[in-house]
Amino acid sequence: MVTPEYLRNASEVIGAAPSLRDAAALWRARDPAMRVVLVDAMDMRDETPALKLGSRNVYLASSNGHCWSVTDRADEATALILTQN
Numbered sequence: 001m002v003t004p005e006y007l008r009n010a011s012e013v014i015g016a017a018p019s020l021r022d023a024a025a026l027w028r029a030r031d032p033a034m035r036v037v038l039v040d041a042m043d044m045r046d047e048t049p050a051l052k053l054g055s056r057n058v059y060l061a062s063s064n065g066h067c068w069s070v071t072d073r074a075d076e077a078t079a080l081i082l083t084q085n
Contacts, residue, residue, distance in 0.1 A: 002060060002074035007051060010080065015053035020084045023056070027080065035061075035079035044083050048072065055085045 010027060017023035024036045041057070047070045049057035059070050060077035071077060 002077040011051050041083040041085050057083045
C-alpha cells in the first residue's frame with residue numbers, strides 16, 4: 001500500500017537518481033512488488049502527478065488486471081508512472 005511515508009521515500013530515491021531510467025531501476029530494486037514504468041511527459045499532460053520532483057513527475061496508477069488508469073487514491077496504487085520534462 002502506498003502511504004505518505006512510501007511517497008516520501010520514493011521522492012527521495014526518484015528525485016536524487018542521475019536519470020529517470022536509473023530512478024526506475026532503483027525503485028524497482030527497492031520495491032519489486034511495485035510496477036514502475038517510464039512514460040513520455042506528453043502522454044501524461046492531462047493527469048495530475050502525485051509527486052513533482054523538479055523536472056520529474058510521479059503518477060499513481062492502478063489496474064483491474066486488464067486496463068490501467070491513473071488514480072489519486074494511494075490505497076489503490078499498484079504502479080508508479082515516471083515522467084521527465
